[in-house]
Amino acid sequence: MENSAACPIPLLLLFFFMFFTIYLVAYFIVFRNWSPNIRPESSSCFTSLAHGTPAVLLSTFSILADSNRGFASPNTDRQNLxxxxxxxxxxxxLLHYIVFFPKDVLFIAHHLATLFVFVTCRYLVSHGAYAILVxxxxxxxTSACQNAWTIANARKNDVAFAAKMYGLxxxxFYTVYSIARGLVGPYFLYEMFAFYVSGAAKCVIPKWIWxxxxxxVLTAISVSILWISNLWVELYRERTGKLEKKIR
Incomplete structure (x- = not known):
């Protein structure tokens, strides 16, 4: 499939309207009886479920279906979609965080940085989508598992089933997340860096962009490793504490 620049904005708006609708359905219907403290976050997780796994499937299909699998290859229509x-x-x-959690600077910065990568790849250089999609x-x-885990974590103190799901x-979730973000991610980023620093992409992707x-990506991976490391420590303390109580 050849690269095309034909009217991408309407498709982008269509996707945005779709996610906006999903969020409203989650907020006003699915979680309408939930506490106002966790209702926005749960609605965000519900919307994330509509993005995460489909994004993985679409990305995988676009990579396997097209021959453009280089760090500097031109974007294809499938990849742009x-x-x-x-x-x-x-x-x-991002709109969700600005409205409900305007002080959550870390997540807002994360979303802005992610959008910068996607937008520059899609609309500015039109090359390198293979690397971005990987x-x-x-x-x-881990999106589906993470969102289910997040919702369970939010309700674990007042719903027994949620507490059980959180434990299971x-x-x-921690294991797969650790492998993806802590092992495979850094290795792929190294390969990506080695390619770009060699100058092989200088004709299509400016240095300041790559x-x-x-x-x-390095910052995101570093924060992810720190986050999951803290969760492993917390899990260890929880399990150790429960074991000590049983022994007593």
């Missing part, structure tokens, strides 16, 4: 799909989602979730796959691979999901991509 996935980028539009993800740009729309992150715009919607990173998207690694980032969203934590180990496998350097920005590397910095954004």
């Amino acid at each position: 996935v980028l539009d799909f993800s740009i729309a989602y992150f715009l919607m979730d 990173l998207l796959i690694l980032a969203e691979l 999901l934590s180990p496998p 350097v920005s991509w590397i910095v954004v």
